[in-house]
Amino acid sequence: MKKNSIVLYPSPGQGHLLSMVELGKLLLHHNPSFSITIFITSLPSKTNSSTAAYINRVSTTTPISFYHLPLISLPMDPSSYPNIEIMVFDLLRLNNPNLEQALKTISHSSTIHSFIIDGFCTVAFDVAAHLDIPVYYYFTSGAAALATFLYFPTLHENTNQISFKDRRTNLDIPGLPPLLATDMPEPMLDRNKEAYHGFLDMCSHFRKAAGILVNTFEALEPRAIEAISLGLSVPEKLTPPVHYIGPVVVSDKPKNSGGEDCLHWVDSQPSCSVVFLCFGSLGVFSAAQLKEIAVGLERSGHRFLWVVGSPPTKDKIGRFLAPIEPDLETLLPDGFLDRVKGRGLVVKSWAPQVDILSLESVGGFVTHCGWNSVLESLCAGVPMVAWPLYAEQRLNRLLLVEEMKLAMPMEESREGLVMAAEVEKRVRSLMDSVEGKLLRERTLAMKDCAVAALSQGGSSHAALVELTQSWK
Known part of the structure; x- marks a missing residue:
């Protein structure tokens, strides 16, 4: 048979x-x-x-x-x-x-x-x-x-x-x-x-x-x-x-090394105090953009966990090379890691996203709007700042911000960069404002709907x- x-x-x-x-x-x-x-x-x-x-x-x-x-x-x-x-x-x-x-x-x-x-x-x-x-x-x-x-x-x-x-x-x-x-x-x-x-x-x-x-x-x-x-x-x-x-x-995802350390650090922070920034396996930024993010996070005054990948590089004939492990000391502003030590943690290339979002200490998620990441954040009850990079992510941002009311947008400048002032503004708004509080309440309600x-x-x-x- x-x-x-x-x-x-x-x-x-x-x-x-x-x-x-x-x-x-x-x-x-x-x-x-x-x-x-x-x-x-x-x-x-x-x-x-x-x-x-x-x-x-x-x-x-x-x-x-x-x-x-x-x-x-x-x-x-x-x-x-x-x-x-x-x-x-x-x-x-x-x-x-x-x-x-x-x-x-x-x-x-x-x-x-x-x-x-x-x-x-x-x-x-x-x-x-x-x-x-x-x-x-x-x-x-x-x-x-x-x-x-x-x-x-x-x-x-x-x-x-x-x-x-x-x-x-x-x-x-x-x-x-x-x-x-x-x-x-x-x-x-x-x-x-x-x-x-x-x-x-x-x-x-x-x-x-x-x-x-x-x-x-x-x-x-x-x-x-x-x-x-x-x-x-x-x-x-x-x-x-x-x-x-x-x-x-x-x-159940493939595991990379180093995930336990950042999990322990985030878990040790106060309730809803940490902003998590992660942009997927293909989400890489230019060196100039990384510096703007760093300055914005430092000025925001909030705790953060930030996953940083290497900027894309090309060979002599213009082909993109395989990514290498980022050199944080070179990519980020001078003294940045020392100045934010204890308040912020920067990890290279990968972090256990689902596990991190489930922690009580995480109060917000800056995401590239990949649908898997959207659902992971929603199921954890974590409100979002939407920063699309590729694929259908700009469409997802429109829905999250205008239709679902579960995120606020990260706005680019005319030059295509998100400036430090915008990063600072959105982080503070997500964590401190009435709008951020309403986003959190709606996200928690949608989490119940998902269950x-x-x-x-x-x-x-x-x-x-x-x-x-x-x-x-």
């Missing part, structure tokens, strides 16, 4: 893998009879011992199995690609023959009820569809971002060949506040670029899916969810079934039960 299997396919990158593993755990929790397999593919020349240890740990502690697809050699030097998105699309396209063989192999002993992919794996959609395997998307951002992506093909048709980067008026997307065109994800801004058409193809395939799983919950984004349910995001045809199953927060959504009878719990039962 064949097993009942679910196959998950994340695009390369630790963040994508971790989120898919957490989804696999959720599906097993709701139906332990499923067999869960996660396909693994890697970028060329990328090896990560902490990720390998993480996969081994998950394999030995859960009934999730991992299938490593063969390593693909790209037709050109990875640094020659115009951006990371194009390289990932190309890598996954070249992996399709291996993917097809892997799905056929699993199908010999199992009935694959669903093949769940993330957006970058859209190039695998037709492979599974050809094998009559239902394709679902796992959308790791929120409902408003999904509404934007679903509506993107309509925007493309209606903008008269004008790229969003050149548009001077707001975009009207059903379920969202008025959106600056330049707040769209960067690959969507220029229709003359290859990445634009990769995203257009991805968004068109979202509309063809057997279903879409979204990492959000109904109480957090009611307006966007209503627009999608009314069919406003896909006006030309039927919207696929959408299942809001969040918040899915990854707590309720995942509890027995909650909206996300019910969505997962309905979904897994449909696969039996």
Whole structure:
């Protein structure tokens, strides 16, 4: 008798893998009879011992199995690609023959009820569809971002060949506040670029899916969810079934050294007294910007924990080099570390974010607005200052500030820098002002809504039960 299997396919990158593993755990929790397999593919020349240890740990502690697809050699030097998105699309396209063989192999002993992919794996959609395997998307951002992506093909048709980067008026997307065109994800801004058409193809395939799983919950984004349910995001045809199953927060992450020291320091501070600044694995700043942040934090007078990565550097022909461990004495103002000693702590490159946010001493979070970080902060009841850097983060800032009222914005100068005065102002406002107090109260209330959504009878719990039962 064949097993009942679910196959998950994340695009390369630790963040994508971790989120898919957490989804696999959720599906097993709701139906332990499923067999869960996660396909693994890697970028060329990328090896990560902490990720390998993480996969081994998950394999030995859960009934999730991992299938490593063969390593693909790209037709050109990875640094020659115009951006990371194009390289990932190309890598996954070249992996399709291996993917097809892997799905056929699993199908010999199992009935694959669903093949769940993330957006970058859209190039695998037709492979599974050809094998009559239902394709679902796992959308790791929120409902408003999904509404934007679903509506993107309509925007493309209606903008008269004008790229969003050149548009001077707001975009009207059903379920969202008025959106600056330049707040769209960067690959969507220029229709003359290859990445634009990769995203257009991805968004068109979202509309063809057997279903879409979204990492959000109904109480957090009611307006966007209503627009999608009314069919406003896909006006030309039927919207696929959408299942809001969040918040899915990854707590079991690969560990780096040094996390225990900063955890102990933060935990020893008074209640709600520490501002935590962390900008994700890709969130790096110029040396000039790091100095502005340092001056602003010092002038604010507040306790802080700040995670600092090395500024991006290029080789002689303009290619970005791999990041190295930052030299804090060189990057930060002279004497800064001595002057803030005891009140502030600066750590290099990494800190255990989920663990830190859960501490009672943390009173605010300055974040790049990555959706995982947003949910982690919300689930810990910590209010935010929104400082977007890339991907859909500018869209997330708009929602957090204007729609959800769970964050205040960090404003850039005309030169593109956030100045020290702005950092000082936002830190003080978050920690001391009436506005900051109201943000904290709303965030704590939304934390309760998140708990309720995942509890027995909650909206996300019910969505997962309905979904897994449909696969039996």
